[in-house]
Amino acid sequence: MTVALIMIMANQIISKRVEDVKGNVGNTISISPRGISGFEGGGNLLTEGDLKPISSYEHVTQVAMSLRARPSSTGLTSAIEPGTFGERFGQRAGPGGGGGRAFVSISVTGTNITGALPSSSLLGGEISLTSGRYFEASDASAKVAIVGKDLAQKNSLKIGSTFEMEGEKFKVVGIYDSGALFSNNAVYLPLKTTQKTFDLTNNVSDASVTVDSVSNVDTTVSKIESLLSDKADVTSEAERFTEALSPLESISQTTQVAVIGAIVAAVVIIFFSMLITVRQRIKEIGILKAIGASNFHLVTQFVTETMAVSLLAAVIASALSYMAGNAIVNNLVQPTTGGGRGGFAQGAGRLLLGLGGTGSLQVFNLETLAYALLIAIVVGILGSIIPALIASRLKPAEVIRLE
Amino acid sequence: MNNAILVKNLTKSFKSGGKVIKAVDGISFELERGVFASIIGKSGSGKTTLLNLLGALDKADSGQIEIDGVDITKLGGRKLDGYRRKTVGFTFQSYNLIPNLNALENVMLPMEFAGVSGRERRGRAKELLLSVGIDENRQKRKPAKLSGGEQQRVAIARALANQPTIILADEPTGNLDTDTGYKIVELLKKIAKEKNTTVIVVTHDNEIARKSQKVFYLRDGKLVHED
Numbered sequence: 001m002t003v004a005l006i007m008i009m010a011n012q013i014i015s016k017r018v019e020d021v022k023g024n025v026g027n028t029i030s031i032s033p034r035g036i037s038g039f040e041g042g043g044n045l046l047t048e049g050d051l052k053p054i055s056s057y058e059h060v061t062q063v064a065m066s067l068r069a070r071p072s073s074t075g076l077t078s079a080i081e082p083g084t085f086g087e088r089f090g091q092r093a094g095p096g097g098g099g100g101r102a103f104v105s106i107s108v109t110g111t112n113i114t115g116a117l118p119s120s121s122l123l124g125g126e127i128s129l130t131s132g133r134y135f136e137a138s139d140a141s142a143k144v145a146i147v148g149k150d151l152a153q154k155n156s157l158k159i160g161s162t163f164e165m166e167g168e169k170f171k172v173v174g175i176y177d178s179g180a181l182f183s184n185n186a187v188y189l190p191l192k193t194t195q196k197t198f199d200l201t202n203n204v205s206d207a208s209v210t211v212d213s214v215s216n217v218d219t220t221v222s223k224i225e226s227l228l229s230d231k232a233d234v235t236s237e238a239e240r241f242t243e244a245l246s247p248l249e250s251i252s253q254t255t256q257v258a259v260i261g262a263i264v265a266a267v268v269i270i271f272f273s274m275l276i277t278v279r280q281r282i283k284e285i286g287i288l289k290a291i292g293a294s295n296f297h298l299v300t301q302f303v304t305e306t307m308a309v310s311l312l313a314a315v316i317a318s319a320l321s322y323m324a325g326n327a328i329v330n331n332l333v334q335p336t337t338g339g340g341r342g343g344f345a346q347g348a349g350r351l352l353l354g355l356g357g358t359g360s361l362q363v364f365n366l367e368t369l370a371y372a373l374l375i376a377i378v379v380g381i382l383g384s385i386i387p388a389l390i391a392s393r394l395k396p397a398e399v400i401r402l403e
Numbered sequence: 404m405n406n407a408i409l410v411k412n413l414t415k416s417f418k419s420g421g422k423v424i425k426a427v428d429g430i431s432f433e434l435e436r437g438v439f440a441s442i443i444g445k446s447g448s449g450k451t452t453l454l455n456l457l458g459a460l461d462k463a464d465s466g467q468i469e470i471d472g473v474d475i476t477k478l479g480g481r482k483l484d485g486y487r488r489k490t491v492g493f494t495f496q497s498y499n500l501i502p503n504l505n506a507l508e509n510v511m512l513p514m515e516f517a518g519v520s521g522r523e524r525r526g527r528a529k530e531l532l533l534s535v536g537i538d539e540n541r542q543k544r545k546p547a548k549l550s551g552g553e554q555q556r557v558a559i560a561r562a563l564a565n566q567p568t569i570i571l572a573d574e575p576t577g578n579l580d581t582d583t584g585y586k587i588v589e590l591l592k593k594i595a596k597e598k599n600t601t602v603i604v605v606t607h608d609n610e611i612a613r614k615s616q617k618v619f620y621l622r623d624g625k626l627v628h629e630d
Contacts, residue, residue, distance in 0.1 A: 283499075284501060286460075287499045287501065288501075288512075289460075289484075289487065290460055290487060290493045290499075291487070291488075291492075291493065291512065291513045291516070291561060291562075291564075292484065292485075292487045292488025292489070292513045292516045292517065292565065293484075293488075293516050294481060294484040294485075294488075294516065295480075295484070297516055395460070395461060395462070396455075396460040396461075397452075397455040397460040397461035398461075400460065400495070400499065
């Protein structure tokens with residue numbers, strides 16, 4: 001029973017973690033206009049109208065649309081010096097771009113996301129706000145900006161400061177840090193504001209679609225591909241993550257098999273021990289029938305006795321699982337360092353725990369207790385009903401004289 | 404209707420070592436209510452088999468057993484359980500008390516099967532035990548802590564638990580010394596008389612037979628004589 005419970009706990013925790021992981025990694029789909037990457041390439045931008053149907057697809061939780069632009073005139077100074085790399089490949093100010101001083105342009109991204117900033121493959125890094133706030137719904141077409149830490153520093157921008165770009169004035173509402181200088185040399189604006197400022201009404205340069213689980217990425221990709229056909233390239237990393245998760249799912253299945261195995265073993269053990277009990281108590285059964293016990297009384301008595309034992313086992317198993325289960329499951333799911341073998345399990349464990357982020361897993365819960373009781377009842381009934389029926393069919397006269 | 408028990412052409416055979424043994428071979432008799440009767444015969448004469456058939460602990464091959472006008476050989480399942488529970492009370496040579504229950508609980512058990520409430524069970528069991536001579540102190544003892552005679556008294560109290568009209572006693576004195584045995588017989592006689600309960604005792608003790616109002620002599624499964 002303890003084995004079954006621990007396996008159930010392992011199964012619960014793994015399944016839960018697998019679902020968490022599925023809902024957190026590899027579940028985004030990138031859409032970019034065909035032939036365009038960043039500021040390179042050629043072709044047409046997408047429009048909001050092109051992407052609109054996606055938000056109503058099943059499993060889609062978010063459609064983050066971005067419009068990237070480079071300002072042609074701004075009061076801001078780039079935080080990045082051209083250096084030798086910039087001298088060789090960078091843009092040059094001046095007519096025709098042929099002469100003049102080299103500079104590193106400031107990147108502007110319009111976003112329809114509120115309450116966060118979109119993670120950008122172009123800018124890279126984990127983006128977090130160091131001061132101020134994210135965009136809100138009411139900022140939709142307001143002249144507000146969230147600027148990178150280094151850009152803000154270079155231009156002495158603070159929350160509430162204003163700067164000029166494309167002949168418009170923008171107010172700084174937030175300052176972010178992405179951990180990388182390149183991506184900190186950028187400005188985020190609300191999508192509509194960007195479209196208006198750069199005269200790209202309704203245009204979107206790329207989009208990121210989030211679905212609820214990595215398992216649903218493929219179907220969503222197909223739908224988007226058929227929607228946008230030759231307008232866009234649709235890519236995801238789902239396959240890579242699905243492969244990474246498959247060994248974990250097989251652990252989950254193994255634990256399920258172990259649970260079933262443990263229950264079957266328990267039923268068989270109880271069944272045979274009850275048969276032995278019936279043989280040992282055959283005379284008592286005869287006596288009870290002789291003094292008026294009905295078959296119902298006998299079956300009830302046997303089932304009740306077995307249930308009592310079975311429930312006691314459930315209590316002991318629950319106590320053991322509560323005390324030892326967490327340690328065992330943690331070891332099962334997160335092997336400690338060492339050992340060449342089991343590399344995958346280690347990786348899997350790290351992946352799970354890394355994403356769970358809570359360290360030790362508290363796995364014994366009410367659900368486990370409910371399983372314990374359920375197993376006890378099922379095992380008790382299955383293991384006792386047949387011996388009880390055999391007992392109830394005995395003729396008292398045949399058994400009562402046995403010594 | 405005076406005949407509490409009416410037996411007609413009752414037969415029961417067993418197979419033993421490839422041979423068919425007629426343990427009860429066409430027995431017929433009748434018995435009035437409240438009579439203290441004994442069935443006497445040698446070992447293997449079929450007396451216990453006859454008693455088991457009367458108590459519905461076994462099923463007859465043919466014949467009838469009418470108890471208060473009802474043929475119990477035609478009953479099945481629940482009605483037969485009910486007959487064992489309410490109409491007859493059984494006692495055995497080796498007492499057959501439930502070893503892990505004390506004397507009081509043993510007497511309460513048949514009442515529990517009959518659905519008597521807990522309080523009433525306890526009260527009635529105490530009364531019955533006192534009436535057969537088991538005092539309150541001994542009522543709390545497990546069978547192993549009681550003498551043979553005391554155990555048989557508890558078994559008699561248990562047989563009386565659901566106020567049966569018939570008591571069937573299989574060799575009730577077989578494991579007891581003569582003196583204790585006779586006391587048990589006197590107790591059973593008293594029950595027959597005071598409670599108007601038919602008592603049938605299986606024995607091979609002629610002294611008990613002599614004290615009975617009616618005696619059935621069995622030999623090789625046949626009723627050879629009655630008086």
